Amino acid sequence: MNHTSLSADDHDAITDAAAQWCLRLQAGDCTAAEHQAFGQWLAANPLHAQEYQAMLEIWHTADHLSRPAVASNVITHSERRRSTWRHYALATAIALAALPAGAWIGWEQGWLPNSYQHLESTNTITHAVLEDGSEVELNLASELRYSNYKGERRVTLIKGEAFFKVRHDSQHPFIVHAANGQTRVTGTQFNVWKYEDRVKVTLVEGSVLVDSNSQDTEGGYRLVPGMQASYQAGDYEPHLSQTYAQDTSLSWRNGKLILDNLSLEQALPQINRYLEKPLLLADESIGNIRISGVYDTAQINRLVGNLPKVLPVYLTRNKQGNMVLNRISPPPSRG
Template sequence: MNHDRPIPSEDDAITDAAAHWCMRLHAEDCTAAEQRAFEHWQAADARHAEEYQAMLEIWQTADLLPRRAPVLAFKPATAPRSRARRWQPLATAAAITLLALPLAGWVGWEQGWLPDSYQHFETDGRRQQIRLSDGSRVELNLNSELRFLNYKDERRVTLVKGEAFFKVAHDSSHPFIVRAANGQTRVTGTQFNVWKYQDQVKVTLVEGSVLVSSNGNSGGYRLGPGMQASYHLGDFEPELAQSNDYATSLAWRSGKLVLDNLSLGQALPVINRYLDKPLRLADEGTGNIRISGIYNTAEVERLVDTLPKVLPVYLTRSKDGSTVLNRIVPAPKRG
């Protein structure tokens, strides 16, 4: 008999406890004694921490809704990792314990306040292909995280970090919106790529049409196939460019990182996406050195070690342990 999975009654007890602690820790009258009790409960079993994090995600989703919003009503969702949640019992507990409102969940769906499904995907050392509940398909790059909520009037994706290639199921009355940093990409059915690192975002359109904004507004700039839109958090509008070189932008889907005559200043955000600790530049002059090459995305750490062999640079370590690139300044010529 397999005892690795808890029996249903134990599942329910953990879910109920997680909902209770999520409510109490967010209450204004939560005491220090309760906080200590929560820490003891969480440390007692690894499942407690996992269930609490799942409940917290629902709590955070609910916090974005109007305070008159009715109960949450999620459909169970499947995820490509073991982080898949038992969303139906979680949602029920969250609805009763967290929101404690009398209206039925279908009212929230009809009003467009609440989603009828929620999915959360996260990758680490390998790429993954996933299917969203609306039928859309997504390829996730290494070290990426994505959330999907299906509302009555729109399909909403948040790219928390990393990179994703979308093949969106067409639905002209149900727009598909990808949020990254403070901007968004709005489509009804198309194929496109979104890359996000820290506060930088780049959208590459392959097929169809998308509307890209950088400041959270519903308007924006329409891209055609082969176009890219780039922006940083806080930019008033994205920077547009024509780029038919999909081999470079989408090479990650084949596990490749293509650096095509980029300055180190341009290349580092792309390289750092695959590193545990970011590579840094010693100065502006180092950032002007150019680099080219094709590398394996699973072996970018090796790329860092080989840079002094192919570029006029040497490596040092900063106090926080990150690697710093320093240019080698040629000795002055003697007259």
């Protein structure tokens, strides 16, 4: 089908269908028959895939919509039908986008962003400039989303690690969400590392407010250069610490993972973020074994294979395909 021959009504119908498919496929009770029907709809016209991808972007952006905005009376019928706020957010976003003045209204009210970026790195360090002029450097296997709202700039670090050089704007704060917490700045340079539900923020320049609870929009613990904040999901408050001259938190920007006399328990989260399947410990005692060295972040699999050469351990593989570190028992002492 020639896309240029489609009428405005045809385009609107495809957009509406893409929105409905997006909502349905995210539901927990979506059936196999519906998945098959979606595949047939997707294959019927290349424009279907394009519109569906656009709806997925709106779906991800809906994560950033504030609950008060969603709880307004913009779409009362959808609110009655949907059981979760995320469905309300997507429905609101789709409805506003469909209105001629919807984008402007959404921007003015602070409900919708006027720009959105999805950044992802695989096996190389990636540098990008965000729409506001801020710069971000992504470590290997990292992913984030950026949305520019009227009142603030929002980033969600989905996985991995990112170094930010934020363009100063005191009226337009820059907020990075990671796990259940957030880091709030107006202009500075800092690093955010995330593995599973653990987060570490390292400040290089300026100041930031770090909070382990992202629902606290005004509070937080202030860092000055040379400080770090660590937390994991569920923590009441972040743990603050002072960095030291030999701190290696930013060595990844040079493609290096530096382990400076760390226990395996401490080192594994840093190692595992570069692995497709995490390396596991057979028991807690192995976590006390210490490791040092400088490693290429693109060759972490080689590091895992070499561990039995430098530590009293051997490798096995479990049923899930994870490599497991086992302690080599010392020989019995002679009486």
